[in-house]
Amino acid sequence: MQANAIQDFYPDDFSHCFGCGKLNAAGHRIKTRWEGDETVTHFTPEPEHIALPGFVYGGLVASLIDCHAMATAAGYAVRAAGHAVGEIPSPRYVTAALNVSYLRPTPLGPVIEVRARVREATPRKTVVDVTVAVEGVKTATGEVVAVPMPETMLRKPAE
Numbered sequence: 001m002q003a004n005a006i007q008d009f010y011p012d013d014f015s016h017c018f019g020c021g022k023l024n025a026a027g028h029r030i031k032t033r034w035e036g037d038e039t040v041t042h043f044t045p046e047p048e049h050i051a052l053p054g055f056v057y058g059g060l061v062a063s064l065i066d067c068h069a070m071a072t073a074a075g076y077a078v079r080a081a082g083h084a085v086g087e088i089p090s091p092r093y094v095t096a097a098l099n100v101s102y103l104r105p106t107p108l109g110p111v112i113e114v115r116a117r118v119r120e121a122t123p124r125k126t127v128v129d130v131t132v133a134v135e136g137v138k139t140a141t142g143e144v145v146a147v148p149m150p151e152t153m154l155r156k157p158a159e
Helices: 058-080
Strands: 032-034 038-043 049-051 095-104 112-121 128-134 135-149
Touching: 032 058, 038 058, 049 135, 058 112, 058 135
Parallel strands: none
Antiparallel strands: 032 038, 038 112, 095 135, 112 128, 128 135
């Protein structure tokens, strides 16, 4: 597995996301890394991520799928430009579509593993397939459409 996390190379102005922002101390701060042709991240849920006793809430699963897919799209763009993660800033992507299928309840406690592969990439969008598993048992899948962050989301200097 590669040492550098894709999110570690997001520009600081765009590193505040609750799921993956390195500058959000209260967030999940997931780290996405390449492992061959797919990306992987691991997350250990805390007691406050409960839905029902023994299981995480579905929003956490969706959040992990979403943020991991955005980082996968960014890492894919870095590789497509002929660079390794860390050689250039990781571009920011935002979610255009998120489809999550819950296959079985995700246990609260064990490490959650999230893996992703890019299925389609064009200059306008990247489609990412994601799986969530705990101890080798698949609990959810996701299909995410990532698009480059639009200009309208850039901070405007104060006048």
